[in-house]
Amino acid sequence: MLSGPTDFAFHHVGVSVPDLEVSIAWYLRVLGFEVQRRIQIDAIPAKVAILERGAMHVELFQVEGAAPSTEDRSDVHGDLHTYGNKHVAFVVRDVHALADELRQRGADIISVNDFPHGSNAFIHDNSGNIIEFVQAES
Numbered sequence: 631m632l633s634g635p636t637d638f639a640f641h642h643v644g645v646s647v648p649d650l651e652v653s654i655a656w657y658l659r660v661l662g663f664e665v666q667r668r669i670q671i672d673a674i675p676a677k678v679a680i681l682e683r684g685a686m687h688v689e690l691f692q693v694e695g696a697a698p699s700t701e702d703r704s705d706v707h708g709d710l711h712t713y714g715n716k717h718v719a720f721v722v723r724d725v726h727a728l729a730d731e732l733r734q735r736g737a738d739i740i741s742v743n744d745f746p747h748g749s750n751a752f753i754h755d756n757s758g759n760i761i762e763f764v765q766a767e768s
Contacts, residue, residue, distance in 0.1 A: 642680070642687035643718040647757045650677045650692035656756035657681050660735045663688060686720070704758040706740055717752070717760035725749040725765040 632639060647653040657663040663681035671678055677692045702708040709716055722728045729742045729751045740752035740760070748766040755761060 642689050644689040644691060645755070645757075645759050646691045646693065646696060647759075648692065648696070648698065650679055650690055653690050653692075653756055654679050654681070657688060657690070660732060660737050688718075699758055704754060704760065706752050706760055709760070717762050719762035719764055722763045722765055725751045725763055728763055
């Protein structure tokens with residue numbers, strides 16, 4: 631809970647996609663999000679969908695004429711060579727079990743990795759954006 635004027639908590643991640651309806655369907659089918667609301671931002675102009683899963687929110691934007699992502703943006707390690715946001719990460723209990731389930735749902739699994747401090751998995755969404763799942767050692 632926020633208790634003071636300088637306290638803050640995570641609210642959402644914004645993701646630009648080429649086809650809002652296709653991306654909504656992917657986030658619902660593969661990651662289990664639900665549509666909270668849709669809005670139109672005429673000043674951009676953009677079609678927007680706010681998705682939710684529990685306390686997590688993803689804001690999808692479709693802007694006509696937006697440039698496609700460069701090839702290095704969909705490479706987990708290559709993208710680190712460009713300044714800016716890299717990916718969104720979600721915590722899970724069992725990275726390997728989740729990766730198996732997401733693979734069955736048609737997700738593009740980039741990698742599943744084990745480290746002394748825990749495990750992680752990277753996937754691409756249907757637009758090539760990187761999503762990470764992390765499992766910390768107990």
